Every structure is written in structure tokens, then in C-alpha cells.
Amino acid sequence: MFDDIRKKAISVVSNIFETMFFIFLELQENGEEPKGRPEGMGKHPDGQPCDGAPLNILRSEIGFQGKIQGKIRLCIPYQLARTMAGNFMGLEEGEVSESQTMDMAGELTNMISGNLFSLLDKKAGCRLTVPKTEAISDSEMADTSDKAGITINFDAEGQRIKLHLQFES
Amino acid sequence: MAYNILIVDDSQTMRRVIRKSVTLAGFDLGECWEAGDGREALTVLKTHAVDLILTDFNMPGMDGMEMLKELQKDEKNRHVPVVLITAQDNARVVPEGSALGIKGYLQKPFQPEAICKILSQVMEKNRV
Numbered sequence: 001m002f003d004d005i006r007k008k009a010i011s012v013v014s015n016i017f018e019t020m021f022f023i024f025l026e027l028q029e030n031g032e033e034p035k036g037r038p039e040g041m042g043k044h045p046d047g048q049p050c051d052g053a054p055l056n057i058l059r060s061e062i063g064f065q066g067k068i069q070g071k072i073r074l075c076i077p078y079q080l081a082r083t084m085a086g087n088f089m090g091l092e093e094g095e096v097s098e099s100q101t102m103d104m105a106g107e108l109t110n111m112i113s114g115n116l117f118s119l120l121d122k123k124a125g126c127r128l129t130v131p132k133t134e135a136i137s138d139s140e141m142a143d144t145s146d147k148a149g150i151t152i153n154f155d156a157e158g159q160r161i162k163l164h165l166q167f168e169s
Numbered sequence: 170m171a172y173n174i175l176i177v178d179d180s181q182t183m184r185r186v187i188r189k190s191v192t193l194a195g196f197d198l199g200e201c202w203e204a205g206d207g208r209e210a211l212t213v214l215k216t217h218a219v220d221l222i223l224t225d226f227n228m229p230g231m232d233g234m235e236m237l238k239e240l241q242k243d244e245k246n247r248h249v250p251v252v253l254i255t256a257q258d259n260a261r262v263v264p265e266g267s268a269l270g271i272k273g274y275l276q277k278p279f280q281p282e283a284i285c286k287i288l289s290q291v292m293e294k295n296r297v
Contacts, residue, residue, distance in 0.1 A: 088182060110256045
């Protein structure tokens with residue numbers, strides 16, 4: 001069952017990135033780090049230096065309830081999210097605000113969740129919660145996939161995107 | 170003939186994308202109002218005349234279905250056609266959707282051409 005979910009999730013995520021954001025993803029097997037990580041990833045999302053670990057990742061979470069229950073989490077580098085928000089809205093990157101970027105990350109997770117669970121539970125469908133998005137550090141992103149479930153890593157233009165599905169009994 | 174529409178979605182980004190898609194695809198758009206949830210939408214409808222409502226399903230506060238149930242009590246607006254734009258498959262909402270004024274469904278993600286097509290179909294049927 002997990003294998004089927006994983007395959008469908010890969011297909012859904014890839015399709016959404018291409019259709020809405022014109023970004024082609026590469027699946028990363030075995031937790032390989034993407035090549036050519038861009039510089040400047042160590043700042044707070046608003047560009048200000050921060051104390052402690054920089055919060056340069058956006059993590060959006062949606063809960064799902066139905067025949068299958070749990071949470072779906074998407075982690076995406078802030079700078080990539082900002083670029084995607086610009087593509088999404090037809091704006092230059094410099095015109096995109098932090099709130100628009102976070103909103104876009106939540107909506108992206110919403111689309112992934114909705115499409116995935118429509119495939120998995122066609123008859124009844126899952127109830128989805130409203131997305132919650134927060135800025136986190138690289139180490140918190142690594143922690144996201146430590147919980148039991150399915151983790152899928154993608155490379156988008158040299159940056160890591162992580163999707164994690166956590167199932168509850 | 171230009172149509173006045175109301176876009177209801179808790180994502181400001183998505184509202185912008187929908188508005189842009191409607192325009193880009195060549196739909197004859199008049200005024201375009203926006204609301205962040207069902208309650209806000211009902212407030213907009215008290216003071217603005219719209220020909221079509223595009224609404225999300227899952228929103229905090231008052232969601233799409235609750236809004237439509239409330240709208241059925243509004244003599245002035247209960248016959249305004251509604252298109253549901255949602256990330257989920259419409260199987261869950263189709264059974265009760267028709268009774269609540271939903272005339273079309275569009276699943277996210279979508280291309281601008283798809284939104285124009287469905288809006289044109291809905292408005293054509295509504296005219297007839």
C-alpha cells in the first residue's frame with residue numbers, strides 16, 4: 001500500500017510543479033543531497049540575520065481524515081518558494097512579499113494533498129484541514145522525515161524539496 | 170456582455186491567480202470582487218451585484234458549502250450560479266452541490282483555458 005501511495009505522490013507533486021509553476025522536479029533516491037546548492041540560504045526569510053539556526057525553509061502541514069488519517073508536510077526552501085510565488089502570480093521575485101510566499105507554500109501543499117487523496121480515496125475522499133505554514137531551519141527539515149511514514153525527496157534547480165506523509169492508526 | 174464575479178478563497182495568492190487566469194483566458198470580465206471566506210462573501214453580496222461566484226470548498230471560518238447553504242436563504246442571490254474551484258476531487262460534493270447552486274467544478278491545478286471554458290459554459294447555460 002505504501003508503495004502505491006508513494007508512486008501516486010511522486011506523480012501528483014511532479015504534475016503540480018510543472019503545471020502551475022513551470023518547474024521540473026528530479027526525484028532524489030536514498031536521501032542524496034541535490035547538487036549545486038545556491039549560496040545565500042542561511043538567512044531568515046525576510047533577509048534579516050537571525051540568532052541561532054537560520055529559518056530558511058518553509059514547512060506547510062495539512063491534516064487528513066478519512067479511511068486514512070495523518071498529516072502531510074511539505075518542506076521547501078524559502079528562496080525557491082519565493083521564485084515559485086512569483087511564477088504563480090506573474091510577478092517579479094522582488095515584488096513578492098513574505099506573506100505571499102508563505103501563502104503560496106500553503107496553497108501548494110493544499111493542491112498536493114487534495115489531488116493525492118482524491119486518487120487514494122475516490123469514493124469518500126479525505127477531509128483536509130486548512131494548511132499551516134511556518135519557517136524552520138535545515139535541521140528541523142531533517143527532523144520532519146524522522147517520523148514514521150513516507151518521505152520523498154525532490155531536487156528542483158539544485159534545491160531540496162521534501163514531502164512527508166505521516167500516518168496515524 | 171461583461172460579467173461581474175466574486176472570488177472566494179482563503180488564499181490571497183490563489184484569488185490573484187484565479188483573477189489573472191480569468192482575464193488571461195479572455196473571459197468577459199466586468200467587476201471582480203474577492204472574499205477570504207464564506208462569511209466575507211455573504212457580506213460582499215449584500216452590497217454588490219454579481220453574475221457568478223467562484224468559490225473554494227475548504228476554508229477556515231465559514232467554508233464553501235456552509236456559505237452556499239446560507240446563500241439559499243437569500244432571495245436576491247440564491248440563483249447566482251456557482252463554480253467550485255477546489256484541490257479535491259468533486260465526488261464528495263456533487264451529491265449535494267447541485268441543490269446548492271453549484272453549476273460547475275474545477276480542480277486545482279488548472280490552466281487558464283480550463284477556467285474560461287467552464288465559466289463560459291456555466292454562463293451560457295444560465296442564460297438559457
